[in-house]
Amino acid sequence: MHANSHSGRVAVITGASSGIGEATARALTADGFRVALLARRVDRIQALADELGDGAIAIEADVTDRDSLVAAAQRVQDELGGADVLVNNAGVMLLAPFTSEQRAEQRQMVEVNLLGAMTATEVFLDQLRDGGGDLVNISSVAGRTARAGNAAYAATKWGMNGWSEALRQELQPDVRVIVVEPGAVATELVNHITHGETKEAIEQFYDATSITADDIAEIIAFAVTRPHSVSLNEILVRPTRQQG
Numbered sequence: 001m002h003a004n005s006h007s008g009r010v011a012v013i014t015g016a017s018s019g020i021g022e023a024t025a026r027a028l029t030a031d032g033f034r035v036a037l038l039a040r041r042v043d044r045i046q047a048l049a050d051e052l053g054d055g056a057i058a059i060e061a062d063v064t065d066r067d068s069l070v071a072a073a074q075r076v077q078d079e080l081g082g083a084d085v086l087v088n089n090a091g092v093m094l095l096a097p098f099t100s101e102q103r104a105e106q107r108q109m110v111e112v113n114l115l116g117a118m119t120a121t122e123v124f125l126d127q128l129r130d131g132g133g134d135l136v137n138i139s140s141v142a143g144r145t146a147r148a149g150n151a152a153y154a155a156t157k158w159g160m161n162g163w164s165e166a167l168r169q170e171l172q173p174d175v176r177v178i179v180v181e182p183g184a185v186a187t188e189l190v191n192h193i194t195h196g197e198t199k200e201a202i203e204q205f206y207d208a209t210s211i212t213a214d215d216i217a218e219i220i221a222f223a224v225t226r227p228h229s230v231s232l233n234e235i236l237v238r239p240t241r242q243q244g
Contacts, residue, residue, distance in 0.1 A: 011224070012036045012076055012083045014063055014120055015090030017044035019187030020138060023217035024087055029056060031221050036076045036083070038063075038120075039090070055080070063090045063116030069123045082127040085224050087136040088117035091156075095202060096195035098151045105194065106152035113156035118163065125175075134176045134224045137164045138216075141183045141236065145244060149198055157181075161234075168233055176231045178223045183238035184210040211239045 011028045015021040017039035025035045025048060034055030037045040045058035059075055061068040076083050091113045094105040117137060128135060142150050143157030161179060168177035184206050193199040216237060223232040 008032075008034070009084040010034045010036065010076065010080045010082065011085035011087060012038060012072075012120075012124060013087040013089055014038045014061070014116070016048065017041040019089075019189065020182070020185065020213045020216050020220075021087070021089040022048060023213035024089065024220050025052065025056070027214070027217035027221040028085070028224070029053075031225060033085070034080055036072070036080060038069075038072055063120055064111045066119050066123065069120055073123050073127065076124075077127065082130055083124050083133065084128070084131070085134045085136065086121060086124045086128055087138070087220065088120055089136075089138045090116055090120075091138065091189070092192055093140075093153055093189040094195075095150050095153055095193050095198050097149060097198070102152075102195070109152050109156050113153075114159045114163075117160060121167075128175050129171075132174055132228055134178060135164075135167065135171070136178045136180065136220055136224065139164070139179050139181045141181055141238060141242075141244075143179075143181055144236070147244070168231075172231075173228075176228065176233075178220075178232055179234045180216065180220060180223070181234070181236045182211075182216050183242045185213055185216055186210040187213055209239045209241045211237075 011033045013021050013025050016025050016037035029052045037049055037058045038061040039045045040062050042060040049056040049058040059072045061072045096102045139160045140157045142154045143161040146154035164177050164179045190202050190206055
C-alpha cells in the first residue's frame with residue numbers, strides 16, 4: 001500500500017497540541033491524510049497546522065465543551081468534507097491516592113478522558129459512518145491493570161475499554177473501532193500530576209522505561225491504513241522494559 005494511497009482521507013485528532021496527538025498528526029500527514037487538529041492551546045495547533053501544510057487545519061476545542069466540538073465538526077465538514085478517522089487522544093493522568101483532596105482531579109479525569117471521548121464520538125459519528133471510517137480510542141495499560149494510586153485514572157480507561165468494545169459491535173462493519181493501550185510514553189502527561197510523592201515516583205519510572213509518542217503514532221497510522229476488512233481492535237503497547 002503506497003504512502004499516498006490515503007490522500008483525501010481526513011483525520012480529526014483531539015489533544016493534538018502535544019504528545020501522542022501531535023505525533024499522530026505528523027504520522028498521518030506523512031501517509032497522505034488531511035488532518036483537523038483539535039486542542040485548547042490554539043497557538044500550538046496553529047503552529048503545527050502551518051508546519052504540516054495544505055490540508056491541515058487548527059480548531060480550538062475543549063472535549064468537555066460539547067458546543068465547541070459541534071462547531072469543530074461543522075468546520076471539518078465545511079472545510080475538509082467530513083471526518084474519516086477520529087482519534088480520541090485528549091486525556092489527563094492526574095495520579096494520586098484516592099482522597100477528598102483530589103476530588104476535583106478525579107472528576108476532571110472522568111470528564112476529559114471518558115466523557116470527552118464519548119462526546120467527541122457522538123458529535124463526529126455521522127461523519128465517520130458516511131463512507132466507513134475509523135474510531136481510534138487512546139486508552140492505557142491502566143485500562144487493563146489497576147493499581148494503588150491510579151484508581152480514578154484506571155476507572156476512566158477501563159470505562160473507555162468497555163465502551164469501545166460495545167461500540168465495536170454496534171458500529172461494525174461501517175466503522176472500525178481501534179483501541180490503543182500505551183504503557184509509559186514520554187509526553188506531558190506526567191508534568192500535570194500535582195501529588196508530589198506520586199509525581200516523583202512516576203517521573204523516575206518514566207525516565208527509566210518510556211518509549212516515544214512517535215512509536216505510538218506509527219502504530220496508529222498502521223492500524224488505520226489496513227484494508228477496511230481488517231480490524232486491529234485492541235493494541236497493547238508497552239516499552240520492552242516495562243513490567244506491569
